[in-house]
Amino acid sequence: MSTEEFKAAVKTGDLSKAVSIAKMILSRCYVAVIGESGSGVSSLIHAITDLKNNDEGAAKTGTFQTTREKESYVFPSNPRVTLWDLPGIGTCFKESQNLEKAHLSHYDFFIIIAAERCTAIHFSLAREIQKMGKGVCFVRSKVDKDLDNERKKKDYSEEKTLDQIRKDFNNRLQTAGIDCTDVFLTSIRNHDKYDLPGLKTYISSILSRHTEMLFTISRSVLQEKKKAIQGTTWRPGALGLGLSVAFIFSKEATAAIVADCMRDYCKDFGLHDSSLEAIANQTRKRIRDLTDVMKTPLASTITYADIKTKMENRAGSGLYWWLPVFSSGYALIQIQEVLDAFVADLADDAQSVLTEALQ
Numbered sequence: 001m002s003t004e005e006f007k008a009a010v011k012t013g014d015l016s017k018a019v020s021i022a023k024m025i026l027s028r029c030y031v032a033v034i035g036e037s038g039s040g041v042s043s044l045i046h047a048i049t050d051l052k053n054n055d056e057g058a059a060k061t062g063t064f065q066t067t068r069e070k071e072s073y074v075f076p077s078n079p080r081v082t083l084w085d086l087p088g089i090g091t092c093f094k095e096s097q098n099l100e101k102a103h104l105s106h107y108d109f110f111i112i113i114a115a116e117r118c119t120a121i122h123f124s125l126a127r128e129i130q131k132m133g134k135g136v137c138f139v140r141s142k143v144d145k146d147l148d149n150e151r152k153k154k155d156y157s158e159e160k161t162l163d164q165i166r167k168d169f170n171n172r173l174q175t176a177g178i179d180c181t182d183v184f185l186t187s188i189r190n191h192d193k194y195d196l197p198g199l200k201t202y203i204s205s206i207l208s209r210h211t212e213m214l215f216t217i218s219r220s221v222l223q224e225k226k227k228a229i230q231g232t233t234w235r236p237g238a239l240g241l242g243l244s245v246a247f248i249f250s251k252e253a254t255a256a257i258v259a260d261c262m263r264d265y266c267k268d269f270g271l272h273d274s275s276l277e278a279i280a281n282q283t284r285k286r287i288r289d290l291t292d293v294m295k296t297p298l299a300s301t302i303t304y305a306d307i308k309t310k311m312e313n314r315a316g317s318g319l320y321w322w323l324p325v326f327s328s329g330y331a332l333i334q335i336q337e338v339l340d341a342f343v344a345d346l347a348d349d350a351q352s353v354l355t356e357a358l359q
């Protein structure tokens with residue numbers, strides 16, 4: 001299940017499908033940890049998961065005992081997150097490959113490790129990851145070694161050295177056109193120092209960042225949809241105008257057109273009874289919980305009285321609405337305004353329902 005499928009479901013107004021895809025996406029996170037052989041991938045995973053080298057389930061580490069097969073480790077503070085210790089980057093990925101071809105597309109997030117500097121293959125992998133809309137961060141490992149080397153110098157400062165390493169790393173990413181500033185400097189010699197504690201916190205919040213990412217996607221899809229529909233609301237307005245001109249007492253007929261349109265729009269956004277029922281069935285929510293976050297009525301409950309109130313509430317327009325002769329001239333604008341506002345509320349409601357369902 002991918003974010004593209006989620007986007008498509010929101011776009012077509014299949015909110016229930018969007019919720020089920022989002023639930024699948026958020027049910028687990030496979031984090032691929034990848035770097036050149038010997039860069040410290042297995043050691044870092046031990047440090048993150050608090051495994052000792054000799055613990056059962058610990059990945060092999062060392063100059064000769066490198067990882068040939070991928071291994072998985074549950075992230076202790078969030079069992080939905082699994083870290084995968086992958087063999088050396090050169091074994092898993094070739095520069096000309098995309099993630100699919102490299103069999104890496106089922107990972108949801110990537111930690112790319114470099115013991116010294118990032119090279120073309122790290123950049124190439126990062127580009128492919130970002131092309132797929134997946135998350136990536138970088139680890140600059142073994143910083144204790146850099147500090148040891150620098151310590152001999154006269155004007156040594158740990159803080160300045162670390163700052164220099166970070167700046168250098170970020171500059172390289174920027175020069176390579178990689179839009180990522182999540183860089184962690186680590187050393188397995190000291191688990192509580194440098195950016196290792198920050199990296200653990202970062203990993204534990206991957207899923208909540210995924211949730212935010214899905215909400216950003218749905219918000220943007222719904223706003224696009226709102227604009228597209230608002231571009232067509234003149235049509236019922238024009239029909240209303242026609243009816244107003246044709247019949248002196250046309251308000252019932254006009255209101256019926258508006259009500260029909262509203263019901264259709266509710267369906268377009270997936271805000272109708274069966275959709276909400278399906279969402280409630282797959283979450284621990286009641287239909288009531290979902291309707292409580294909505295501003296608009298459900299399609300099945302839109303009444304003539306609703307339309308009347310809406311028309312009357314338009315500033316200065318109520319009078320014309322109820323004066324048949326004048327109403328003809330104002331029907332188009334009034335109806336369009338009422339429908340535009342309704343569609344805007346529906347877009348907000350669809351977002352609120354998704355948020356409520358996924359909480």
Ligand SMILES: Nc1nc2c(ncn2[C@@H]2O[C@H](COP(=O)(O)OP(=O)(O)O)[C@@H](O)[C@H]2O)c(=O)[nH]1
Pocket residue numbers: 035036037038039040041042043044060061062063065066067141142143144145186187188189
């Ligand atoms: N000094 C230092 N050595 C490290 C660090 N991380 C890993 N190493 C050493 O680097 C070697 C390779 O580590 P390993 O985790 O097996 O690398 P992998 O092949 O990428 O999985 C081992 O001897 C580790 O002890 C670190 O942060 N500092």
Ligand SMILES: [Mg+2]
Pocket residue numbers: 041042043059060061065066067085
């Ligand atoms: Mg290894």
